[in-house]
Amino acid sequence: MKVDFNRPVFFGKEFENIRQALENNHISGDGPFTRRCHSWLEAELAVPRALLTTSCTHALEMAALLLEIEPGDEVILPDFTFVSTVNAFVLRGARPVFVDVRPDTLNLDESKLEAAVTSRTRAIVPVHYAGVGCEMDAILSFANQHDLRVVEDNAHGLFGKYRGKYLGTFGSLATQSFHETKNISCGEGGALLINDPQWIERAEILREKGTNRARFFRGQVDKYTWVDVGSSYLPSDILAAILSAQFEQRETIQAHRKWIWATYSQGLQDWAELNSVQLPTIPGHCDQAYHMFYMILPDLNRRQEFIGFLRQRGIHSVFHYLPLHLSEMGRRMGGKEGDCPVTESVSDRLVRLPFHNGLTGDELEYVIDTIREFKII
Numbered sequence: 001m002k003v004d005f006n007r008p009v010f011f012g013k014e015f016e017n018i019r020q021a022l023e024n025n026h027i028s029g030d031g032p033f034t035r036r037c038h039s040w041l042e043a044e045l046a047v048p049r050a051l052l053t054t055s056c057t058h059a060l061e062m063a064a065l066l067l068e069i070e071p072g073d074e075v076i077l078p079d080f081t082f083v084s085t086v087n088a089f090v091l092r093g094a095r096p097v098f099v100d101v102r103p104d105t106l107n108l109d110e111s112k113l114e115a116a117v118t119s120r121t122r123a124i125v126p127v128h129y130a131g132v133g134c135e136m137d138a139i140l141s142f143a144n145q146h147d148l149r150v151v152e153d154n155a156h157g158l159f160g161k162y163r164g165k166y167l168g169t170f171g172s173l174a175t176q177s178f179h180e181t182k183n184i185s186c187g188e189g190g191a192l193l194i195n196d197p198q199w200i201e202r203a204e205i206l207r208e209k210g211t212n213r214a215r216f217f218r219g220q221v222d223k224y225t226w227v228d229v230g231s232s233y234l235p236s237d238i239l240a241a242i243l244s245a246q247f248e249q250r251e252t253i254q255a256h257r258k259w260i261w262a263t264y265s266q267g268l269q270d271w272a273e274l275n276s277v278q279l280p281t282i283p284g285h286c287d288q289a290y291h292m293f294y295m296i297l298p299d300l301n302r303r304q305e306f307i308g309f310l311r312q313r314g315i316h317s318v319f320h321y322l323p324l325h326l327s328e329m330g331r332r333m334g335g336k337e338g339d340c341p342v343t344e345s346v347s348d349r350l351v352r353l354p355f356h357n358g359l360t361g362d363e364l365e366y367v368i369d370t371i372r373e374f375k376i377i
Contacts (some may be wrong), residue, residue: 001366006181007288009357010242011249017241029234030214033241040247041176041191045166049194050238051207053233056155058176059086059257063151063192066199066222067123067207069094076116077125077153078108079324079340080347085125085153086324094327094334097121098325100340104281105129109342110138117146126171127153131289132282133162136170151175154193157176159254160289167289170215174194178243183253183291183357189235196260206230251356258288260359264293267368275376293353294320302347302376307351313370318352 021027034052041050069075069324071093072351077085079098085098089317106129113124124143124170126134143150150171154160158176170172173196192207194200204214209228215221246253265279274281278296282288297303303319310317323343325335337344354367 001363002036002314003316003354003363003367004029005318005352005354005355005360006139006356007358008185011245011252012246013248014242017053017245018238021238021241024237027236029232029236029237031237031240033244036233036244037191037240037247040244041193045169045193046196047169047193049200049203050196051192051203052235052243053190054209054235055084055188056175056179057084057088058231058233059120059175059190059192060084060151060153061091061231062203062206063155063175064088064092064094065229066173066203067149069122071256073122074118074120075115075125075272076121077091078127078129079343080106080129080156080321081127081153081324083324083327085127089123089125090329092312094122096121096324098330098335098340100342101346103128103342103346105132105134105283105286106346107132107134108139110135112143113139113142116280117148118143121146121148123149123151125151127155128157128160128167128289130280130294131167131273131291132280133157133160133167133286136162140170144151149173152193155179155182155190156291157289159250160231160291161287163285164287168193168196172269173199178246181356183257183289184243184250186235186239186246189243190233191240202228207233231348247365249330252307254290256357256359260355260364261288261290261293263364264368268295268371271372275374277376292355294350295353296346296349297351298349298376303349303351306374306376310367310370315367315370319347320350320352321347323347 049158069092073094075089075094076097080101099114102109108126152171152174154168155177160167177187205228210228212227213224323337324330324370
């Protein structure tokens, strides 16, 4: 049997929506389906404004522009994250300050913030790893004490909650991803969630090449012109058509992913204990988004042996982020071994199991049975 790590899954209405988008004669940005997605996100998450973007990367870049990040500024972010999180701010000239992650949830370690902050710090960018909420009470309290902005990188966490409140609704700004590997996807796409209304109008301008085109279409000005910096961050309405269909299947998608996660957890619990393998930790005050299922093996060699063992049996599993501070760019910025020991250790040992909306019961059973054949100790 062959089991893919990820496979895009469509639920039927995507094709109908694409056809409708073509018939609407509006396949560029901010068409009917884009507006439908904006309204859906705003209603479901109770955020003042949501704007679709071409990627989560571009949503992060918009956040950096809105915060007016400049050369010499510093931004605190976890070392264990995707490169887009840091690139968005480095592009504006900021110096990234990498903070280690917690050994339980692999989220930014809030206890490390005090040592990371300086007079040049402008923002904190927590990443909700695997769709499990960071300790937002402590992070927001610290940010308020130091007059810092919080931008949530919620690429993994749509529909996850922290103390009953949706992830992506805590910071002044938050970003979402609708990449092919995410719970809800249009192939490539993202969104900027604006929780502080003061930035809504400027966000619309930045997203529209620095023009006040949105105000023109609302009839607020009789012509539009260049008023600010910006770029083209609008996805095609065809992508929004796909996304809208996926939003409508939110409950079905999340229920299936919850079942996959629970099946892995129950099926591997005793094997993990016997083999000194760490399974994901979900704090009681967090409702996870069921984005992935990962395991942390005892060391790098066993992790690599495990991935190879599964590959030989047709199962595609992958590792995840490498420590940013030890990357070529990170070292140029002063990163060195030992700066973030938890990240350095976890990065060598973590493996992600197949997890997608089309995973079947037979495939899941095969993966679990195969894993249980692998003996570490």
